[in-house]
Amino acid sequence: MDVIRDFSLRAALAAGLLAAASAPLHAEDAPQIDSFSLDNGLQVVVIPDRRAPIVTHMLWYKVGSADEDPGKSGIAHFFEHLMFKGTANHGPGEFSARVAEVGGRENAFTSYDYTAYYQQVAPQVLPDMMAFEADRMTNLVLTEEVIAPERDVIIEERNSRVENDPGSLLSEEVSATLYQNHPYRIPVIGWMHEIEKLNRDDAIDFYRRYYAANNAVLVVAGDVDAASVRELAEATYGKVPRGPDLPPRVRPTEPEQNTRRTVTLVDERVGVPSFSKRWVVPSYTTGEGREAEALDLLAEVLGGGVRSRIYQELVVRRGIASSAMAYYQSTALDDTMFMVMGSPRGEATIADVEKAIDAEIAKIATDGVGEEELEKAKKRFVRSMIFARDEQDGMARIYGSTLTTGGTVEDIAGWPERIRAVTAGDVKAAAVRWLDERRAVAGYLLPKE
Amino acid sequence: MADRLSLALTTLLLALVLLVLPALAPARAAVKIQEVTSDGGVTAWLVEDYTVPIVAVRFAFTGGSVQDPAGKEGLSNLMTGLFDEGAGDLDADAFQERLDEVGAEMSFDARRDAVYGSMRMLAEEREAAFDLLRLAVTQPRFDAGPIERIRAQIVTGIQRDMRDPNVLGRDQFARALYGDHPYARRTDGTAESLAGLTAEDLRALHARTFARGNLSVAVVGAIDADALKVELDRVFGDLPAEPRLDPVEKARLNLAQEVRYAYPLPQATLQLVYPGLERDDPGFFAAFLMNHMLGGGTFSSRLFDEVREKRGLAYGVGSSLVTSDYSDMLVIGTSTRADRAQEALAVIRDVVREVADSGVSEEELARAKTYLVGAYAINNLDSSSSVARTLVELQKDKRGIDYIERRAALIEAVTLDEVKAAAQRLLTTEPAVLVIGPEGGEAAGAGKDG
Numbered sequence: 001m002d003v004i005r006d007f008s009l010r011a012a013l014a015a016g017l018l019a020a021a022s023a024p025l026h027a028e029d030a031p032q033i034d035s036f037s038l039d040n041g042l043q044v045v046v047i048p049d050r051r052a053p054i055v056t057h058m059l060w061y062k063v064g065s066a067d068e069d070p071g072k073s074g075i076a077h078f079f080e081h082l083m084f085k086g087t088a089n090h091g092p093g094e095f096s097a098r099v100a101e102v103g104g105r106e107n108a109f110t111s112y113d114y115t116a117y118y119q120q121v122a123p124q125v126l127p128d129m130m131a132f133e134a135d136r137m138t139n140l141v142l143t144e145e146v147i148a149p150e151r152d153v154i155i156e157e158r159n160s161r162v163e164n165d166p167g168s169l170l171s172e173e174v175s176a177t178l179y180q181n182h183p184y185r186i187p188v189i190g191w192m193h194e195i196e197k198l199n200r201d202d203a204i205d206f207y208r209r210y211y212a213a214n215n216a217v218l219v220v221a222g223d224v225d226a227a228s229v230r231e232l233a234e235a236t237y238g239k240v241p242r243g244p245d246l247p248p249r250v251r252p253t254e255p256e257q258n259t260r261r262t263v264t265l266v267d268e269r270v271g272v273p274s275f276s277k278r279w280v281v282p283s284y285t286t287g288e289g290r291e292a293e294a295l296d297l298l299a300e301v302l303g304g305g306v307r308s309r310i311y312q313e314l315v316v317r318r319g320i321a322s323s324a325m326a327y328y329q330s331t332a333l334d335d336t337m338f339m340v341m342g343s344p345r346g347e348a349t350i351a352d353v354e355k356a357i358d359a360e361i362a363k364i365a366t367d368g369v370g371e372e373e374l375e376k377a378k379k380r381f382v383r384s385m386i387f388a389r390d391e392q393d394g395m396a397r398i399y400g401s402t403l404t405t406g407g408t409v410e411d412i413a414g415w416p417e418r419i420r421a422v423t424a425g426d427v428k429a430a431a432v433r434w435l436d437e438r439r440a441v442a443g444y445l446l447p448k449e
Numbered sequence: 450m451a452d453r454l455s456l457a458l459t460t461l462l463l464a465l466v467l468l469v470l471p472a473l474a475p476a477r478a479a480v481k482i483q484e485v486t487s488d489g490g491v492t493a494w495l496v497e498d499y500t501v502p503i504v505a506v507r508f509a510f511t512g513g514s515v516q517d518p519a520g521k522e523g524l525s526n527l528m529t530g531l532f533d534e535g536a537g538d539l540d541a542d543a544f545q546e547r548l549d550e551v552g553a554e555m556s557f558d559a560r561r562d563a564v565y566g567s568m569r570m571l572a573e574e575r576e577a578a579f580d581l582l583r584l585a586v587t588q589p590r591f592d593a594g595p596i597e598r599i600r601a602q603i604v605t606g607i608q609r610d611m612r613d614p615n616v617l618g619r620d621q622f623a624r625a626l627y628g629d630h631p632y633a634r635r636t637d638g639t640a641e642s643l644a645g646l647t648a649e650d651l652r653a654l655h656a657r658t659f660a661r662g663n664l665s666v667a668v669v670g671a672i673d674a675d676a677l678k679v680e681l682d683r684v685f686g687d688l689p690a691e692p693r694l695d696p697v698e699k700a701r702l703n704l705a706q707e708v709r710y711a712y713p714l715p716q717a718t719l720q721l722v723y724p725g726l727e728r729d730d731p732g733f734f735a736a737f738l739m740n741h742m743l744g745g746g747t748f749s750s751r752l753f754d755e756v757r758e759k760r761g762l763a764y765g766v767g768s769s770l771v772t773s774d775y776s777d778m779l780v781i782g783t784s785t786r787a788d789r790a791q792e793a794l795a796v797i798r799d800v801v802r803e804v805a806d807s808g809v810s811e812e813e814l815a816r817a818k819t820y821l822v823g824a825y826a827i828n829n830l831d832s833s834s835s836v837a838r839t840l841v842e843l844q845k846d847k848r849g850i851d852y853i854e855r856r857a858a859l860i861e862a863v864t865l866d867e868v869k870a871a872a873q874r875l876l877t878t879e880p881a882v883l884v885i886g887p888e889g890g891e892a893a894g895a896g897k898d899g
Contacts, residue, residue: 051500052480052830084748093758096748101816103823106747120827152761152786159716160764160784164615271612272605307549316541319598322605345605376549383552387569389501391832447612 033399034226035409038233040242041214045399045409046229047221049392055222056393057129058118059137060400062217063210065190066112066183066251066333074190077110078154078198079206083117084108085146087139092146095132104129112184113333114404120393123223130236137211137240147200155196158189166267167274167445174263174443175337178278181252182334212243217403221396251334254280257439270447272322273350276341277357277442281328281434283336285406292330293418294426295338295434299328300377301369301427302360303340307376309360310340320348320356333405338434350444361435368428381419480830482840484850485674487681493666494840494850495677498833502572504670506582507837508685509845511665512658513562515631515697515775521650523638525564525658527600528651529557532566534595536584541595544581553578555585559636562774563845564658569834572671575680583684589655591648604640615718618710618885625708626722626881630700632776660692661685667840669833700776705879710886717790717886718782721797723875725770725777728846734859735867736779736875737770741817742809742868743800743876744768744781751800756783762793779875787886794882805876808869822857 034046065076086092099106104121119129162168172187179185189195218237220229257280284292303310303326314321324342340361342353388394402412483495517524533548533555534541548555553570566586570578610616620635627633664685668677704722726736744752744767756766766783781801785793829839843852 049500051498052826054827054831093749097816100746100749100820103820103825103827105824105827120831122823122826149759149761153757153764156716156762156784156786157764159786163715164784269612269614271609306545315602316598319601322602343605345601379552380549383571386501386571387503387554390503390505390834393831 032226033409033413034229036226036230038213038238040238040240041212042233042237042240043217043403044229044233045217045219045403046224046226047219047392047395047399048225049222049389049395051223053122053223054120054392055123055126055220055224056118056120056396057126057133058116058219058221058393058396058400059133060114060116060217060219060404061211062113062215062246062249062404063115064111064113065186065188067210067249068183068186071194072198072202073186074154074188074195075198075202075206076115077189078151078195079203080108080110080115080117081150081154082142082146082203083136083140085143085150086141087136088141089135089139090132095136098128098132110188111401112188114401116397116400118393118396120222126220126224126229127232127236130232134236134240137213137216137237138243140207140211142200142203142207144200147203151195151198154189155192158192158195161189162187163192166265166269169267170263170265170443170445171276173265174276174278174441177261177263178280178337178441180254180257182254183251184332184334184337210246212246213237213240214242215246217400219396219400219403221392249333254335260438260440260442262442262444264444264446266446266448268448270445272343273447274341274343274445275350275354275357275442276339277354277440278337278339279435279440280335281338283332283334283405284330284402284411285333286335290418290422290426291430293415293422294430295328296330297374297377297381297419297422298364298369298427298430298435299326299338300380301373302326302364302431304377304380309364310342310357313360314342314353314356318356319346320352321345324353324357331401331405331407350446354442358437361431361437364428364431365435368424371424374422374424374427378419378422382416385416480826480836482850483674485668485677485681487678487686489661489682489686491661491664491666491681491685492844493668493677493681494844495667495672495674496669496833496836496840497671497673498669499572499671501833502671503833504570504572504575504578504668504672505833505837506568506570506666506668507565507834507841508567508664508666509563509565509841510659510692511563511663511774511845512692512694513564513774514559514634514636515561516654516658516695517631517634517638518650518695520642521638521646522634522642523603523636524646524650524654525559526637527596527603527643527646528589528591528654529559529564530599530603531591531595531651532557532585532589534599535590535592536581537588537590539584540590540592544584547577548581551577551581553581555582561632561636565841567834567837575672575676579680579684583687586659586684587687589651591651591655593648596646596648596651600643600646603637604643607635607637607640607643614710614712614714614885618708618712618718618883619720621710622708622720622881622883625706626703627700627776628703630775631697632700632773656689657693660689662689662691663694664688665841665844667837667844669837669840697775702776702778702881704881707882707884709884711888712885713887714885715787716784717787717793717884718784719790719794719797719885720883721781721801722881722883723779723781723801724878725772725779725875727777728772732867732871732874735863736871738814738817738821738860738863739804739809739868739871739875740768740770740779741821742813743804743872746817746820751804752781752783752797755796755800756785756793760792760796762786762789762796766797781880790884790886794884801876805872808865808872811865814863814865814868818860818863822860825853825856 102125106119108117176185282291310324314324321342322345326340329337344353485495486492514525551574555568558565624633744750752766756762763783763785768781771778830836
């Protein structure tokens with residue numbers, strides 16, 4: 001039961017996926033992805049991988065923390081926990097017991113735009129998993145007795161992930177400052193004072209509004225074939241009646257941003273200061289043309305790894321930072337976040353690190369990126385796509401997260417071509433347009449001196 | 450040898466099916482391990498697969514950070530940070546550029562008992578990638594510039610930890626548990642010990658710990674046995690035949706004590722350390738099953754039920770049986786609301802006492818067996834890297850290439866009495882207990898300010 005971490009998805013997404021037939025690097029044909037919908041609106045994607053007798057079964061709901069009602073932060077994640085508490089047909093823990101019985105692995109996670117439930121089992125057990133998952137889609141039973149202990153559990157989860165970690169505390173409040181109106185400003189796990197008040201009525205209301213076949217995407221990856229999956233899906237999920245149409249997922253948008261803001265946390269537990277700077281930028285869903293791809297490559301060239309601009313300049317050449325990186329949170333239903341961060345080393349200060357990172361961004365805004373540099377970044381993306389095919393649950397996550405944030409299977413297939421088409425001019429333009437110092441939000445994590 | 454594993458896996462998975470399901474096409478693929486020995490005598494376990502055009506390599510040199518000389522703690526860890534910072538005639542920049550060009554990812558990791566290396570490469574750049582690996586493994590440059598930079602990065606990490614109560618508490622606990630033994634030390638060393646490390650120290654450690662005699666290798670992906678033999682000799686052939694490892698004594702655990710690290714935090718971290726047993730102990734699998742029922746499962750175990758499910762005391766709670774080269778233990782860990790830490794500790798001790806006094810039920814044992822037999826493939830064989838990691842461990846620990854098949858029978862053979870005996874053997878000793886949290890167990894806001 002996980003609140004999703006930004007970085008895990010970035011790695012998965014940067015891995016892109018399925019190499020399209022035009023990928024020049026290798027002779028292997030990419031496996032055939034099948035996608036179809038059931039009559040009740042459930043979207044299904046099948047990703048075969050026959051190397052080991054394992055199947056990954058994931059059900060994704062198109063609802064996340066950014067869909068929560070004001071004042072009820074944390075309900076999407078709390079509800080994810082409550083989905084394990086039993087239905088009219090199967091007692092609490094019975095689904096998990098069945099997974100454990102066959103040596104399977106299971107978990108669930110909540111993010112801003114989606115909530116996903118998954119199991120990894122031997123293929124012969126897939127029909128059981130579908131039956132259980134389809135069952136709890138509409139037959140969940142929530143008694144008052146399960147609410148309080150589970151609310152205590154998520155409070156401890158918040159304690160361990162946030163309250164016990166100054167970096168996370170700061171990050172939460174930076175997000176709340178970066179987005180001035182959009183619900184991405186609110187942490188997925190919820191604010192402590194609102195979590196404490198969540199109750200059974202909140203949970204049932206949330207369930208009825210969002211948990212329906214026509215609001216979900218099923219992704220099955222591994223030792224399966226599409227025909228069998230379709231048959232099984234019809235026999236299980238197909239029996240769930242279509243729910244009412246949901247209202248369009250329209251969230252409050254950001255107003256025009258005109259200010260540079262800073263957020264500072266001084267904490268006794270901080271041993272080494274660190275710095276971050278963020279901007280609101282288009283996502284793969286909201287970006288026009290190749291804007292999102294350009295931002296993705298900008299993040300790679302600027303701070304994607306040890307060959308990147310800020311790593312080479314700050315860590316290697318000048319020796320003022322112990323770490324320096326850039327990150328683009330590419331998969332989101334609405335406008336998203338681009339971030340740079342770094343930590344000083346030796347005698348250097350946070351101000352030195354900030355100034356140096358700003359200078360690297362300004363260099364790209366003025367002079368652009370090199371053709372060779374850009375080619376290498378593109379090659380790295382395409383290569384990571386090939387590595388991604390090695391992990392069936394990584395592939396499943398890529399499809400699930402894309403399809404629940406306004407993307408399509410075709411978008412995924414077309415990604416390598418769109419990446420290849422990005423020009424140095426596109427990347428420069430993205431830096432100029434989006435990484436504007438005048439509307440950046442900086443976060444400082446400082447030791448108590 | 451090649452087919453035994455696939456047959457065994459398919460058989461055991463089919464045996465677990467409690468529902469007859471005609472709809473699915475039968476599983477086609479499974480994991481086949483070949484033992485490959487090069488002309489130069491380097492052995493690797495190979496799983497050949499051409500579905501994804503990559504090769505994953507994983508290897509281990511037994512030794513690890515316990516081999517760091519006294520006063521030079523952190524040497525192994527520093528060394529592992531430098532393998533991609535220049536090798537052969539290629540300086541740091543040239544080496545990394547070349548690695549990027551051939552599309553390979555390489556990493557090294559120093560643990561207490563071994564130094565690990567991994568490489569993932571595109572099949573079509575195999576030879577170039579293996580050649581870079583050869584340089585890194587046999588001719589690391591340990592140039593002054595990279596040493597300073599990597600050292601400084603490590604020191605920054607240590608400085609970061611020095612204000613973190615969770616790290617400091619655990620460090621204090623390790624010292625209390627292990628006393629003088631090298632296991633009490635941090636693998637990354639201290640600012641002081643790192644300051645004194647030189648290129649000569651690095652070369653000396655590399656020369657005596659990287660040898661063919663303490664090497665285990667696993668390779669998974671698009672390469673056949675004959676091609677692999679060539680690469681094994683290319684990469685490892687020039688290493689000395691035998692390592693020169695300092696002898697290390699078995700650690701004597703100082704149990705029956707409580708270590709408190711007082712710090713105002715909203716959440717308290719608890720650890721209980723009980724004696725363990727050696728991997729080769731005839732009672733190992735009974736203890737392994739006992740531990741699983743006690744606190745090993747994700748969503749079901751005695752500890753999960755009592756601490757989290759019934760009482761909501763924690764988000765994470767569990768137990769693990771830890772077998773290292775020089776010590777063994779059973780560790781229970783959790784994080785709870787600080788003002789309920791004493792309650793959580795009491796509940797944990799009750800659960801432990803119950804299992805030690807009354808053992809477990811037949812049903813619990815049957816469920817645990819089914820889970821542990823069936824979960825192996827899913828937990829350990831679900832990607833090329835995961836397979837390679839698993840095979841290196843099995844090889845290094847000398848479990849035998851047929852281990853995965855034998856494992857199921859070893860688990861099935863454990864009886865209820867043996868589980869009870871394991872519980873009495875391990876859980877009736879007074880444990881070492883760590884509590885990181887506020888004095889007196891009250892909840893508190895953390896040291897926030899500003």
